Amino acid sequence: MAIQPDLSFAPRVAELSHQPVQRCYYCLRCSAGCPAAPFMEYTPAQILRLVQLGQKETLLRSSAIWLCIGCETCGTRCPNEIHAGAVIDALRQMAVAEGVPVGERTVFQLHRAFLDSIRTWGRLHELTMLMQYKLTSRDLFSDLDMGLDMFRKGKIHPWPKRIKGMAQVKGLFEVTGERQTG
């Protein structure tokens, strides 16, 4: 089935991500250096191209946008100063806002757990974050050995500590939170 380009999508992604997505001329340097690209069904360059072509559904449902680890290799190497990672973040926001079934559920849950920990304590508390992630992903026993090792070495504190500036953190969530969607 032939796709029908939708030219209104790219400017929206550009605005949300603050990235000049229409500037990409497909040199593929982003994808050549991307450590996650071998696991993605669309490489970072293809993601940018699909943005240019306005293939919103395909992108928001893809697992590729959830596999990005945010290492910034793509953005560092891009000759057109496009940070594909930021574009991918924007696509994730759109996917969440529109309630599209998430392409990689566990990745989403990890992010959620991380953010919830920040929201609650003002900083990361590994134990409660991991408990939340393990419960929501229903993957209770993998990584158990490593968890015990970390506990023994004092890397995981049993009791969370709330930071002083909770008001500011709350403010950050208000500014950046669910307000920004597609």
Place this chain on the structure above:
Amino acid sequence: MKRVGVFVCHCGTNIAGTVDVERVIEEIRKYPEIVYAVDYKYMCSDPGQRLIRDHIRQDRLDAVIVAACSPAMHETTFRRTGESAGLNPYQVEIANIREQDSWVHQAHREAATAKAIETIRTIVAKVQYNESLLPIYLPLVKRALVIGGGIAGMQAALDVADAGYPVVLVEKSDHLGGRMAELSGLYLNLEDGAAHLAARIEAVQRHPNIQLLLNAQVTGVGGYVGNFTVQVSQQVEGELVPYTFDIGAIVVATGYDLYRQERLGEYGGGRYPDVIDGLQMEAMLRPDGPTAGRILRPSDGRVPKEVVWVQCAGSRDPELHMPYCSKVCCMYVAKQAILYRQQVPDGQATVFYIDIRSQGKGYEEFVQRAMEEHSVLYIRGKASKVFQENGRVTVWGVDTLTGLPVEVQADLVVLATATVARADAVELAQRLRISTDATGFFNEAHPKLRPVETNTAGIFLAGAAQFPKDIPETVAQASGAASKVLSLFSQRQMVAEPTIATVDVDLCSGCGLCVPACPYNAREMHPWRGYSVVHEALCQGCGACMMVCPNKATRVRNLSTGQVLRMMEAYLERL
């Protein structure tokens, strides 16, 4: 007997690596007429030339033979060397022992050395009978003809006229401006081309040195560089008015056509009203055009909300259409897409392309701006099919970057059709005795080093008549052509080689065989005297007339039948 000096060049190892130059010297010294013979590493170098000069004086030489590379390389060099030592330049001859000996017989040193000796000996025999000649001076008409009143022709005409020489500017249509007058805003700054053009047209019309002939065509060209005779025929109120001009140099600036859309069946060219070509789009964008500058669908006059451009329509397709890249389309498509997006902000602009070729100052940035600032979607892949259905034009293609097939529902499709040679270019080329390439564009004399000259002396090229070019390139070439004209006109007279055919009128029986034998139209019967004459400016000294002359009345100076026979004898002596 002339006192002859022989100078054998090693050309580094080019000659000496194969030919035993010492043996050559030893052998030729045995001939009584050779009063001096020497070899040297590079005879064309300053010390090499000094060696020749010194020995012309010291040994009172009457003739010099330089055994070296082809005369095409350094004949002029060594003739000048001889002249500077008081020798008539036509007493200097080249014996080619490089291209015709050492280079082609590298595996046979012995034979190559023998051949070098024979070659020099034959030239020694020839030079004995060389006449001392003076160059021929020919009249030079300092008036230029420019064919074509587009931006190329106008620029060339203005440059020549500004330098103070009269120019005849012949334009086929009833107005100046050519294709540029059909264009709207120009890249890169989208400024109105009409204003610039109007200034040029005004300058041409007002110039006291330019004689402008509109509705006119060149119907005949005779003569040669510096002395062309040109017939022009002008339409005046339905009547043809003939003109004849004496012309010294000609600039051909006849421009281009677009490839016919009808030949692009798969794109529906000429079949669907809403499929148009680049110039039709330009016409719509022009404030003085049929739509007063508004982009409207030809079928129903509505504003198109989705416009598709198809690049390389008929270009880069050696199998079916034109093999070359038309060069200007990438840029004008970007420009049209930007102008469309400015005029219809809620409209979508899509471009199908194979490669973007944006080579020029600021060109790449311009195309990038179309994509980035004006949201023009570029799809890398040639459109495969265009068809009209339910009032819309559907374009099929593939986005080769993702491998996904693409379908665009368009209101208007613009085919960036190939830029081709004018339909009558070949006919004009024949009239001018210049050549065209396989696609009908006029041939330049050398693709790199003589890009504005043709192979016919005194005829120059400007603009897209030679190959697709945009305005800046066209203007640059036009000024280049004008400067060629001016360097010709800056001479007092035309100087030509005297080593050409001459007729002994006492021997000529007037049979006329030489006239058709001449490939350069240089031979003609005298109108009433009953013998044949030579046009000195046209004759190239090839000797074809000498071969057919039954009375031996025709002879090429310094290559007479007698000289050729002496050379043969010298060669056969050894056998």
